[in-house]
């Protein structure tokens with residue numbers, strides 16, 4: 001073999017090796033950058049990070065999935081992807097924490113802000129990029145309101161960070177009715193768990209659902225509480241607190 005072809009073979013081997021390393025890295029962190037463009041999912045859809053222009057579509061879907069006052073209040077922003085989540089997707093938990101610290105510095109903190117600070121939505125889109133399903137995940141702001149009532153900004157801040165790192169709430173997930181049962185809802189939940197994993201932001205991810213929806217979450221690996229039974233937040237944030245929703249089950253997953 002001549003010198004030229006040896007060099008070519010070496011270059012090909014190096015390039016194959018770096019392609020393998022790249023592929024392995026993407027496997028470790030499939031949420032990034034894949035989710036920005038869209039991860040191919042069920043029924044010819046892709047799941048991608050929500051963009052500001054998706055807000056109306058997300059609201060349309062989430063109203064079907066939740067009675068949460070926060071999300072249904074049209075004066076409140078629906079989280080699309082906040083800067084700390086974006087930084088977390090790019091650089092893991094360090095990125096998330098730096099992004100969150102910058103935001104905390106910039107805002108006058110109210111518990112209400114938690115969803116803007118650490119919330120995100122993912123959308124399932126068809127091949128024309130039309131939204132056919134959505135999921136929104138955010139720190140539980142009503143719970144935060146409860147545990148921070150009467151506290152000043154300096155006391156609220158550490159609780160806010162603890163909660164953002166420890167607890168993630170599935171505010172809602174919904175799929176266009178004619179496309180249900182094709183795996184899209186499952187894709188959305190799994191992709192949201194990848195985002196949380198990558199950002200290192202949760203010890204417990206949870207949400208509430210009616211009895212007819214428990215099987216959906218059970219099949220995705222969540223524990224389901226008995227009707228009306230609360231879950232304790234101690235494991236997630238080191239503070240005992242009970243979360244429950246009357247007439248609902250709590251589905252939860254621990255990391």
Ligand SMILES: CC(C)(COP(=O)(O)OP(=O)(O)OC[C@H]1O[C@@H](n2cnc3c(N)ncnc32)[C@H](O)[C@@H]1OP(=O)(O)O)[C@@H](O)C(=O)NCCC(=O)NCCS
Nearest residue numbers: 064065173174175180181182183184185186209215216219
């Ligand atoms: C709940 C919802 C998001 C599920 O989305 P979907 O795309 O239909 O769900 P998938 O096709 O991904 O189903 C995932 C798994 O759950 C199962 N599943 C879904 N709904 C189910 C039900 N009502 N009963 C039993 N199993 C169910 C599926 O069979 C599938 O199981 P498998 O993976 O073992 O086959 C969708 O039904 C919806 O938009 N509902 C209205 C809004 C709503 O109620 N949201 C939930 C609020 S808590």
